[in-house]
Amino acid sequence: MTAYDAIVLAGGAAKRLGGADKPGLRVGGRSLLDRVLAVCADAGTTVVVGGRRPTVRPVLWTREAPEGGGPLAALGAGVRHTTAESVLVLSADLPFLGQATVRSLLTAAGTGAHEGALCRDPDGRDQPLVAVYRGEPLRRELALLATEHGSLAGLPLRLLTAELDLAPVAADPLASFDCDTWEDIAAARARIREHGTVLDEWITAVKNELGIELDVDTDVLLDLARDAAHGVARPAAPLTTFLVGYAAAMASSGKSPEAAAEAVAEAARKATALALRWEEETETDRGPGTP
Structure with missing residues (x-):
């Protein structure tokens, strides 16, 4: 496994959830944030950008400036605390992301002349918050954008991804499923209780709760x-x-x-x-x- 650091973006106003603490919402008895942290447990450093909250494993906390400045500002705040050549970047609302997808992204980002790799969903859309970026070009482009615009606050992620050569990775169709609405939360909770998956989900939840590897x-x-x-x-x-x-x-x-x-x-x-x-x-x- 390639050595890497991880940045998990856990801020945002969650307007479509009525301002609820989205990373703290539970799916299968575990918070969305804890589910994401579980798939990057072997990261050298894990940085969570957002308000402090209980987590099943220790992480490094930071905030974007100003708070609510958007994902690019949050990414800029998180990357300051990383040193690895590869940086895994995830949003905190991915209930079905698995370690296999993380491994695929790390492998794709570490081969050839690419500057990273990002998940491509079944509809053909690239997901920059389910991605691995090479550290040097990521820091370079963030610094250039901050200089050009005076700040990263409010800037769209596409300004970053447009400047990087990122390999698309067609991963598990559910890997990039995110929870933006209460309907998404309900759908995720229902899916993990389906007959074919409920036992694996339960065993994983118990092992995480008890700290068993x-x-x-x-x-x-x-x-x-x-x-x-x-x-x-x-x-x-x-x-x-x-x-x-x-x-x-x-x-x-x-x-x-x-x-x-x-x-x-x-x-x-x-x-x-x-x-x-x-x-x-x-x-x-x-x-x-x-x-």
């Missing part, structure tokens, strides 16, 4: 819960998975996340085998033909 095979745990519920008793399912987690934590204390994931898999394997043996004994004791 652990990739495990959830199918293994679900199979364990099923076998415990079916072969022993329904309440055995949550209790068994809890004990598996506890055993894995004890076995992997002080070890790498990979070792922790392997400890979960091994504990789940043992507990599953036990549940199947338990069920086998029960079936044997009932005898053939017993209802």
Whole structure:
């Protein structure tokens, strides 16, 4: 992964949301800002431009001058606190942005003679607030614009992007979905509760809430819960998975996340085998033909 810094723009008046604190609005139990911060957790420095608010991980806070001066002024304020060759720039209202898109942008920005890369949405529109910029040309053009106009306040982002050679990246169609209205918020909340995505969303939310960086095979745990519920008793399912987690934590204390994931898999394997043996004994004791 390319070393990079991140700037998250979390200001703005949110007029179409009636002045609500948009970055603090929750989708899937997590604030929009925290969801964005999760996809750039490996940034060297993360700068959030906007009013201070609680976040799940520490960030560097700053404000544009004057406050409410617009995204270009906010970007200018944020870039002063970055030093990396690549700068990831995101708005704080992207509920479906994933790490895969961030990786694609970093890769595209770091190859060839491009001065950065930006997400291109399914309608063919470029998204300058879902982008990676090379640090030197970004700082150069911001300084030139500030000199030419006397200030970055109120200037449109297109003045910046027009001067940079940015590679378009066709990412996940939902990567650039942003929440400008209450209808957008409702749509995002409904989407993450769909059958095909709700479990992954919930597991991600729990891991972020608990500060866990652990990739495990959830199918293994679900199979364990099923076998415990079916072969022993329904309440055995949550209790068994809890004990598996506890055993894995004890076995992997002080070890790498990979070792922790392997400890979960091994504990789940043992507990599953036990549940199947338990069920086998029960079936044997009932005898053939017993209802």
